[in-house]
Amino acid sequence: MTTLPRPRCFRSIAFIGMMFLTAGLSAAEPLRVLIVDGQNNHGVWPQTTQLMKGWLEESGRFQVDTATAAPKGTDPNFRPQFRNYHAVLSNFGHGAAAWPEATQKDFESYVGNGGGFVVIHAANNSFPEWPAYNEMIGLGGWGGRTEKDGPYVYYNGEGKLTVDNSSGRGGSHGPQHEFSVIIRDREHPIVAGMPVEWMHAKDELYDRLRGPxxxxxxxxxxxxxxxxxxxxxxxxxxxxxxxxxxxxMGHAEYSQECVGFITTLLRGTEWAATGKVTLPIPKDFPTADKSSSRASAK
Ligand SMILES: [Zn+2]
Structure with a gap:
């Protein structure tokens, strides 16, 4: 028998293997995300941290670590190495004690130099006295926030983006319920391809947020x-x-099991980390009339 076919065969296998390896290296390198938590008026925070970690890792796009502050007061040992991550996600909430000053400075330098920051639900209640934090979150609620902290921002009934400097409290919500989310910028990569209107699972609908x-x-x-x-x-x-x-969005586990929330979380985190979005809109995404929820993998 001739030996000719064998080296050819080897060559093609080696070639295919190399292509596979190259593609694998470029596409499968996970983005590193750090979830910070430890103080939150939502007692369910340990569960929602694990839930969000699960959704992020299940996508294959992220590898997630957590850093948890002591349960009360400023934790002098809370000093995560933010710079080791593509994005930091806050699952802190209302009433969280200030981070140590050095940690605040680290975080300002991390985001200021191009780091990604993901703000979920009551994380926008945290740290009302920290000016750079209020600038980062854009709008916040509770914690004594009023007109001194910036305007209300909303769309009015005519579909016009409104910046409202009238006086009043920052942050409120009515009873929890399912509600329609309306996409206002169809081009932005986080929401591009979503139905223009989709039904979110039961959640608190935060209103009257205000900030810089x-x-x-x-x-x-x-x-x-x-x-x-x-x-x-x-x-x-x-x-x-x-x-x-x-x-x-994201008050409780049932709110975070909404496929609209999950998709927004994944694509928003990818955008914060890289400025781009590659993750798709899944087939079980909610429609205008019907919410859609997934049981967590846990
Ligand atoms: Zn809540």
């Missing part, structure tokens, strides 16, 4: 029956060189 709102884009809103305004539900903020993705 500089370099902020509102990508989606939901109409609050408490205010009659279309309140921001998905936002991006550019802070110095950094990218911030902010959603006030």
């Amino acid at each position: 709102a500089q370099n902020m884009q509102v990508l989606a809103t939901a109409e609050s029956s408490a205010t009659g305004r279309h309140e921001p539900m998905i936002m991006t903020i550019n802070w110095k060189q950094g990218r911030v993705f902010h959603t006030p």
